[in-house]
Amino acid sequence: MNKTYIILASVLVLLGIGLVFLKANTNKDELNPEKLLTEINENTRYISTDELAKRIIESDPSVQLIDVRPAKEASKFMLQGAINIPLADLLNEDSQAVFGQDGKDFIFYSNDDIFANQAWTITRRLGIKNLHVLKGGLNYWAETILQPVAPAATEPQEAFDLYQARLGASQFFTGATLEVKKSEPLEKIDLKPKTKTKQVEGGC
Amino acid sequence: MKEFSNNKGLITASAIFVAVIIIGLLTTRKPEIDYRFTPGQTIETLQNLKYFISPVEVAKSVKANENQFVYIDLRSPYDFNKGNIQGSVNIPANRILEKESLSFFEALAARSATVVIYDADQSLTTGPWMLLLQLGFNNIKILQGGWNIYSALNQQNPAQYPGLSAETPKYDYAAIGKSMTPETSTEKKEEIVPKKKVKTAQVEGGC
The missing domain is CATH 3.40.250.10 (Rhodanese-like domain)
Structure with missing residues (x-):
């Protein structure tokens, strides 16, 4: 009688110990390599500088910019509303708290888009959603938004429309009225006192 | 007698328990490709x-x-x-x-x-x-x-290729972008000079 109990109990205890040593599935949300590869090749993570500029100007509350450059570079210049999370600090508790926010579009950017893509791959693997990468990074931002280049005369109308939009954005972000065609000063108009001229009145 | 039947129940229960765990272990699919780096x-x-x-x-x-x-x-x-x-x-x-x-x-x-x-x-x-x-x-x-x-590149005589910069800033963003505060309404408002309408004499016809 006692023996059976002991055998049963030891079997269960052994199984229990076995379960402890099983590899823990640490992160249920973790994307497996196949899924991650599919998303990498989809290229839907990119957001263009024009779209970003538009969203910042409209002060879209869902935009959460994340600057992944080293703190030294980021301290000199960051995009409006961005927070600096250097690649090395990506898995910190503080950073994880940032990604915990609901209803945000997290947009990584760096000078180019290499670091941003690296950050994206790691965080996406962890199963974090709504992650984006600024296409071309700050270098492209400077070329398209801060200092837009006028299209050649032969380019289609869309290029000019885009250029106009970029000029507007440029003014917003540089806070300057540069590059805008100087409007000629209004001609001064002499104020002349009204002189009533005699009007011909017709009589009856 | 009662003890015996209790014991039998216990055995069946633990057999089921063990079976469930084994089935569980067998059915969890092992991923074919695994990350080696966390x-x-x-x-x-x-x-x-x-x-x-x-x-x-x-x-x-x-x-x-x-x-x-x-x-x-x-x-x-x-x-x-x-x-x-x-x-x-x-x-x-x-x-x-x-x-x-x-x-x-x-x-x-x-x-x-x-x-x-x-x-x-x-x-x-x-x-x-x-x-x-x-x-x-x-x-x-x-x-x-x-x-x-x-x-x-010129394959026969590969020289340093200019303009290759992975992750190096090409511009001084801070200088171009100034600080990113949008509230810079220091623009001078142009003085508006009101233009007075000059009434021209109209010929009015009489009856």
């Missing part, structure tokens, strides 16, 4: 790894026929056939996790060969490269600028 390890590796190789260095090596590197082209077979780095193997980016590709990468890692991968440009290369790194392949380098830059 995200933390990946980031650490990124900090210390020299993972860029310049197209000039590659062009020189190809010209000298050194067989120093193994080249892997991630572009589509169509683009690959139009032109590629001499001696490269074509593994389109969407097929790097197929069995053949992985065993190829394994074999290269086993003989510690230095692999150079490239796509049309470097930002297209980064994604697949990052994935391979997390799978444990840290013997892979990215061709800076990708095929676009490499193919533009």
